[in-house]
Amino acid sequence: MKHSSIFTLVVLASILWWSQNVGKLVEGRVHYHKKKGGSSPAYSPAPGSGDDDQPPTFSPPDPRSPAPVVQPDPYPYPSPAQGGPCIYDVTAFGAVGDGSNDDTAAFRDAWKAACTADSGGVVLVPSRGRFMITSTIFSGPCKSELVLQIDGIVMPPDGPDCWPKSDSKKQWLVFYRLDGMTLNGTGTIEGNGQKWWDLPCKPHRGPHGTTLSGPCDSPALIRFFMSNNVRVSGIRIQNSPQFHMKFDGCEGVHIEKLQINSPQYSPNTDGIHVENTKGVGIYNSMIANGDDCISIGPGSSDVDIQGVVCDHSHGISIGSLGVHNSQACVSNITVRGAMIKNSDNGVRIKTWQGGSGSVSDIFFEDIQMENTTYCIIIDQYYCLSKACRNETSAVYLSGVSYKNIKGTYNNLRSPPIHFACSDTVPCTNITMSEVELLPSQGVLVDNPFCWNAYGVQETLTIPPIDCLLDGMPQTIGEIVAGC
Numbered sequence: 061m062k063h064s065s066i067f068t069l070v071v072l073a074s075i076l077w078w079s080q081n082v083g084k085l086v087e088g089r090v091h092y093h094k095k096k097g098g099s100s101p102a103y104s105p106a107p108g109s110g111d112d113d114q115p116p117t118f119s120p121p122d123p124r125s126p127a128p129v130v131q132p133d134p135y136p137y138p139s140p141a142q143g144g145p146c147i148y149d150v151t152a153f154g155a156v157g158d159g160s161n162d163d164t165a166a167f168r169d170a171w172k173a174a175c176t177a178d179s180g181g182v183v184l185v186p187s188r189g190r191f192m193i194t195s196t197i198f199s200g201p202c203k204s205e206l207v208l209q210i211d212g213i214v215m216p217p218d219g220p221d222c223w224p225k226s227d228s229k230k231q232w233l234v235f236y237r238l239d240g241m242t243l244n245g246t247g248t249i250e251g252n253g254q255k256w257w258d259l260p261c262k263p264h265r266g267p268h269g270t271t272l273s274g275p276c277d278s279p280a281l282i283r284f285f286m287s288n289n290v291r292v293s294g295i296r297i298q299n300s301p302q303f304h305m306k307f308d309g310c311e312g313v314h315i316e317k318l319q320i321n322s323p324q325y326s327p328n329t330d331g332i333h334v335e336n337t338k339g340v341g342i343y344n345s346m347i348a349n350g351d352d353c354i355s356i357g358p359g360s361s362d363v364d365i366q367g368v369v370c371d372h373s374h375g376i377s378i379g380s381l382g383v384h385n386s387q388a389c390v391s392n393i394t395v396r397g398a399m400i401k402n403s404d405n406g407v408r409i410k411t412w413q414g415g416s417g418s419v420s421d422i423f424f425e426d427i428q429m430e431n432t433t434y435c436i437i438i439d440q441y442y443c444l445s446k447a448c449r450n451e452t453s454a455v456y457l458s459g460v461s462y463k464n465i466k467g468t469y470n471n472l473r474s475p476p477i478h479f480a481c482s483d484t485v486p487c488t489n490i491t492m493s494e495v496e497l498l499p500s501q502g503v504l505v506d507n508p509f510c511w512n513a514y515g516v517q518e519t520l521t522i523p524p525i526d527c528l529l530d531g532m533p534q535t536i537g538e539i540v541a542g543c
């Protein structure tokens with residue numbers, strides 16, 4: 061089938077790319093670093109056994125390395141002349157990794173040592189261990205590029221009652237002002253989200269299925285803020301209290317082979333959220349969660365998403381944009397070779413009324429839908445309270461292309477194609493070709509819905525769409541694009 065071969069191509073191409081680039085990586089010696097001054101009683105397996113020279117409990121990853129950790133090392137910082145990446149193992153900085161000890165200080169110390177070293181290095185979270193750390197900002201700038209390699213499990217305190225009062229409840233791990241950082245590894249970031257999802261202020265989690273009002277902050281698990289040239293690869297992130305991974309104010313982000321996993325009914329757990337960020341690639345990743353699989357917020361441009369699988373999510377969304385009459389500019393977004401299944405939305409653009417700015421050059425291509433409700437949707441009446449006023453300004457949508465989008469929809473609620481554009485600011489230049497959507501069971505239900513949507517059908521769609529308006533509108537209301 062065409063989709064799967066395209067998907068395979070994408071996967072192959074990126075594996076090729078990946079192996080070429082990783083192949084270039086230093087084969088030199090690996091140096092282990094210990095905390096300066098040596099004494100870190102917290103890392104002895106039993107408190108009080110107090111042997112500073114005891115080897116931390118992990119297996120040395122490189123047999124060619126002469127296992128320097130077992131030697132008392134009076135000069136723990138080898139001269140850069142020895143070459144190879146330096147390893148800052150968090151256990152050598154006092155992390156215990158027993159799932160309950162607070163290992164925050166060790167992580168901060170390891171980070172600081174790596175960040176201030178001239179030669180950069182790898183902050184390593186070894187595979188044996190469950191490391192509990194509290195909300196932390198890993199900030200730069202660092203002297204050179206850093207890697208945080210998570211091979212074990214890293215997690216926050218278990219729920220709001222254990223969250224330190226002085227810590228922000230809006231974020232857990234923040235990477236701030238870094239240039240050239242990699243987050244990778246074979247391990248897991250476990251969000252311990254359940255107790256946050258069950259807060260009575262979360263939708264229908266109050267008494268008798270109500271939703272209690274009041275502040276409802278829950279931490280985003282990983283946030284990259286004002287950082288450039290960030291790579292994330294290979295790790296698994298699960299059960300986030302809120303967004304799993306968020307990028308804001310960044311430039312140059314490359315994500316690949318990421319796995320995100322949270323239950324279908326975990327509120328507000330967007331997989332990857334991008335805003336005010338330019339130049340993003342998201343490749344060959346699997347995201348199963350309870351809100352948007354990927355969401356692209358205001359100020360995003362040049363985003364390339366390929367080979368992503370979204371399961372029981374709210375699909376891939378651009379938006380929401382223009383909330384509280386704000387300006388939003390989003391352009392040049394491509395989603396190609398995706399599979400979206402068991403989802404309430406497929407590919408969606410959502411804007412609030414009363415906003416300004418524009419969304420342009422959006423390409424949705426080679427997308428397979430399976431049991432998804434609104435496969436293709438533009439909603440310019442996005443509103444959480446169902447009581448939003450109709451306003452005269454709106455974010456202007458123009459140049460949205462849907463090509464080779466096939467598969468099945470569940471027809472429980474409404475037509476699989478739904479274009480609800482603003483009353484005063486129509487959507488323009490929508491193009492559709494090779495769109496074929498069939499009900500996963502039962503009969504072809506409804507005609508697609510269009511309101512104020514201009515565009516062309518390049519090939520006949522299934523279901524047939526005859527509600528797109530030809531040409532360009534005579535007037536385009538209050539466009540305050542200014543992007």
Ligand SMILES: *[C@@H]1O[C@H](CO)[C@@H](O)[C@H](O)[C@H]1NC(C)=O
Pocket residue numbers: 085207209242244245246294
């Ligand atoms: C993580 O990235 C660093 C630097 O790119 C590399 O040396 C290391 O092998 C990577 N680890 C994994 C598990 O991919």
Ligand SMILES: *[C@@H]1O[C@H](CO)[C@@H](O)[C@H](O)[C@H]1NC(C)=O
Pocket residue numbers: 339340361362363364392394
């Ligand atoms: C669109 O974004 C891609 C990266 O996703 C970039 O390579 C390309 O140059 C951008 N196109 C324009 C016209 O800026």
Ligand SMILES: *[C@@H]1O[C@H](CO)[C@@H](O)[C@H](O)[C@H]1NC(C)=O
Pocket residue numbers: 372401402403404431470
């Ligand atoms: C279809 O998707 C819905 C979620 O939108 C899910 O609850 C249901 O189990 C799925 N059906 C099948 C047959 O997988």
Ligand SMILES: *[C@@H]1O[C@H](CO)[C@@H](O)[C@H](O)[C@H]1NC(C)=O
Pocket residue numbers: 448449450483
């Ligand atoms: C807003 O406009 C839409 C489209 O014309 C209409 O369906 C809806 O009823 C209006 N809502 C209000 C609150 O006036």
Ligand SMILES: *[C@@H]1O[C@H](CO)[C@@H](O)[C@H](O)[C@H]1NC(C)=O
Pocket residue numbers: 421422458459460461489491
């Ligand atoms: C229409 O939209 C496509 C992207 O879908 C863009 O490449 C093209 O330039 C747009 N045409 C006009 C006339 O704006």
